[in-house]
Structure formats: structure tokens, C-alpha cells
Amino acid sequence: MIDHKSLALFLALGMMAVPAFSSPKPPKESKKVIAHKRAKYHRILDAADKPDNNVHLAFGELGTYGDESSIPHLISALRLFPDEELSGNVGMICTHAHCVQDLEQLTGVKVGVSFSSWKAWWENSHPGQPLPTRAQKSH
Numbered sequence: 001m002i003d004h005k006s007l008a009l010f011l012a013l014g015m016m017a018v019p020a021f022s023s024p025k026p027p028k029e030s031k032k033v034i035a036h037k038r039a040k041y042h043r044i045l046d047a048a049d050k051p052d053n054n055v056h057l058a059f060g061e062l063g064t065y066g067d068e069s070s071i072p073h074l075i076s077a078l079r080l081f082p083d084e085e086l087s088g089n090v091g092m093i094c095t096h097a098h099c100v101q102d103l104e105q106l107t108g109v110k111v112g113v114s115f116s117s118w119k120a121w122w123e124n125s126h127p128g129q130p131l132p133t134r135a136q137k138s139h
Contacts, residue, residue, distance in 0.1 A: 038065045045077040046132050051095050055080065059098035066106055074103050075122055076131045078115035085112050 029037075041058040048055050055077060062070050081096040092100075092113065100113050111121045122131060 034065055037061065038067065038070065041065065042070065042073045045073045048077065048080060051080045051093065056095045056098065059095060059102055063098065063102050063105065066102055068106065071103065071106055072122065072126075072129070072131045074099055074106070075115070075118040076133070078113075078118055081113075081115070083115045085114050085117065 041061050044054050044058040047053070059074075059077075062074065066074070077099055078096075081093075081099075086092055096113065103118060104110055107121075109121070111117045119131065122129075
């Protein structure tokens with residue numbers, strides 16, 4: 001029988017060995033299927049008005065299927081979270097962290113965690129290309 005201390009250590013070591021969020025390589029799918037999935041997740045982000053509108057799923061999938069076209073949608077989605085810089089991901093919900101991780105993975109830069117920081121980066125690196133605004137929902 002395993003004691004509680006050993007079990008806690010085993011679980012802690014096991015949890016440390018598995019990344020909290022990883023972006024696996026996309027499965028072998030046609031470019032058309034991948035583009036369709038990517039567009040679907042872009043629409044989810046563009047329509048979201050709060051962080052629990054399927055954005056967690058979209059961030060996870062864009063970690064796999066995202067490309068350069070995903071960057072403006074991810075930046076716009078940062079509007080769903082507090083617009084402030086935090087050190088060491090303190091106070092961030094995982095959904096927010098996934099969005100930032102996707103942006104860093106796709107851009108190769110670390111700009112910060114706030115919408116303002118990433119918007120400024122976008123405007124400097126992509127002049128004249130506006131970010132998408134939240135899609136209007138039909139009633």
C-alpha cells in the first residue's frame with residue numbers, strides 16, 4: 001500500500017512531466033479540411049463576447065491548426081480578458097494563457113499578455129491592416 005506522502009510526490013512528478021497545454025502536430029488532413037477548421041475557429045473567436053463562448057476550444061485547436069491568418073483573430077480575442085500586463089502569468093485564467101501561447105507560437109515573439117500590447121505590435125508590424133471586430137450576431 002502506498003502512503004499519502006509517496007502518492008502526493010508521485011502525482012506531483014507526474015503532473016510536472018506533462019505540459020499543461022501543448023500544440024501537437026496536426027493530423028494528416030487535406031489542406032481544404034484544415035482551412036475549413038481554421039476558419040471555423042476564427043469565426044468562434046470573432047463572435048465571442050465573453051471568455052466562455054467556446055474560445056477555450058478555439059484556442060486549443062488553433063494551437064494545432066492556426067497559421068498566420070489566425071494572428072489577428074487571436075489578438076482581437078484578447079479583448080475578452082483584462083487589458084493589463086501581468087508578470088509570470090499570475091492571475092491569468094488558462095484560456096487567456098492559451099491565447100497568448102498561440103500568439104507567441106505563431107509569431108515567434110513575446111509581446112505581453114494584454115490586448116493593448118498585442119494591438120500595438122500588430123499596428124507596428126502590419127500597418128494598414130485592421131484587426132477584426134466582434135461579429136454581429138443575428139437575432
